[in-house]
Amino acid sequence: MSTQPKFPAAAVAFPGVRRLLLRETAPPPLTDEQIVAMTRGWEEAVAANPALFDGPTVVCAGLERKSSDTLLVTWYRATYRLYVLRLDPVHAVSAPSVFVSVAQPTDDGRLLVGRMASSTAAPGRWQLPGGTIEPPETGAALDMEALRRHAARELAEEIGHNVPCGDMELWAVTRGDKGNVGVHFRAPACPAEALGEQYTALVAAERAQGRTPELDRLAFIRSAGDVAGLGGRSADFLPVLAARHTASRPTDHLRR
Numbered sequence: 001m002s003t004q005p006k007f008p009a010a011a012v013a014f015p016g017v018r019r020l021l022l023r024e025t026a027p028p029p030l031t032d033e034q035i036v037a038m039t040r041g042w043e044e045a046v047a048a049n050p051a052l053f054d055g056p057t058v059v060c061a062g063l064e065r066k067s068s069d070t071l072l073v074t075w076y077r078a079t080y081r082l083y084v085l086r087l088d089p090v091h092a093v094s095a096p097s098v099f100v101s102v103a104q105p106t107d108d109g110r111l112l113v114g115r116m117a118s119s120t121a122a123p124g125r126w127q128l129p130g131g132t133i134e135p136p137e138t139g140a141a142l143d144m145e146a147l148r149r150h151a152a153r154e155l156a157e158e159i160g161h162n163v164p165c166g167d168m169e170l171w172a173v174t175r176g177d178k179g180n181v182g183v184h185f186r187a188p189a190c191p192a193e194a195l196g197e198q199y200t201a202l203v204a205a206e207r208a209q210g211r212t213p214e215l216d217r218l219a220f221i222r223s224a225g226d227v228a229g230l231g232g233r234s235a236d237f238l239p240v241l242a243a244r245h246t247a248s249r250p251t252d253h254l255r256r
Contacts, residue, residue, distance in 0.1 A: 007096075007179040011236040013244065017173045018069040020183065022142045025061050027076040030093070037091040041084035051119040051212075054079045058133040058142065060096040060181045071173055073098065073181060075142070077135045080121075086178065096179030100151040101130030103171055103184060103241060104161065106192040110222050111245045113230065113238065114158060114215035126227070127235035128184070129158040129215070144170070151185045158214050160202030161195055163187045172244060174237045182237050192220055222246065 030038070046052050059082065062074040075098055085093045104112040116125045131154050136142050148165040156162050171186035199218055206213045219230055224242040227234050 007177055008175060011174050011176040011182075011240050013240055014065075014071055014173045014175070016069050017071045018170065019071070020144055020147070020170065020173065021066065021070060021072045022144075023072060023074050024142065025074050025076050027059070027078060028061075028093075031091070034085060034088075034091045034093065037088050038081055038085050041088065042081035045084055049119070049121070052080070052121060054081050056134050057082075058098045058135050060098050060179065063175070063181065075135075094179060096175075096181060097132050098181045098183070099130055099132045100147055100154060101128040101182060101184050101237075101241075102151050102155045102163075102168070103128055103186045103245060104155065104159070104195065105186070105189045105245065105249075106195065106220060107189045108192065109249050110192060110220035111242060112159070112192075112195055113219050113221055113234075115217040115219075115230075115232070117212055117214055117216040119212045120214055122235075124232045125235055126219070126230045126232060127238055128241065130154045130182075130184075131158075131214075133183075147183055148185065151183075155187065158202075159195060159218075160198035161187075161190065172241060174240060176236045184237070184241060 042054065057078055057080055058075045059078045060073060061076050064072040066072050078095065082093070082095050083097070085091060086095050106112065113126050114129055116122045116127065130151065133147065133150055136146060145165070148168040151168050152163050152165045167188055168185040172184040174182040174184065176182065196218065203213050221227060221242055223246045224239040227239050227242055
């Protein structure tokens, strides 16, 4: 049985990170048995959810503090089917994903969250808009500008809200209970009514094209205590970032 590294029991944020470095490395080799198990597991997953797509993804190979405010992420290229091995009882591998999310505040001090649709890999899960990172073309760099572009694209694709990449502020970096690394950006505040209207227009456009939106519902929360009231499960990082949002909110919003 494979030995798995120990990760936090719950998602934790790295304090003081203001700079992120990304370095590509070669993927670790898989045994013939692991390849067979991965193929079988992926076929079973697709049979259960035909909407799954074996696209390219970035996997975390290691994290290292380079200074008090700088974190180095070592990563390698893979496809989504590798993730089915994480829970294999015999052939498990450590394959933490690297993903981005966007903390989108409202002008009255709330935070936008969305629920994943039934066609996604995590149906019913509440989280911030975002998604796993795709690797760049061979020879191109994966850097902070690429992550900002990815975060802005996820917000536009899932909510219908367009924010310039340069307005995406690195807000937090988390590590989850499966080792997944979240790079979380914060967008400028926007009225909740405008966000709701943009989301409604996006849903209508997606359905007119015969597509299912990635998020089937929006909500607005003020604190980590509101996460439990959403109903259903939530991403492990959501309570951590909701508490961070509360702590960073202007005090006049707390009185509303």
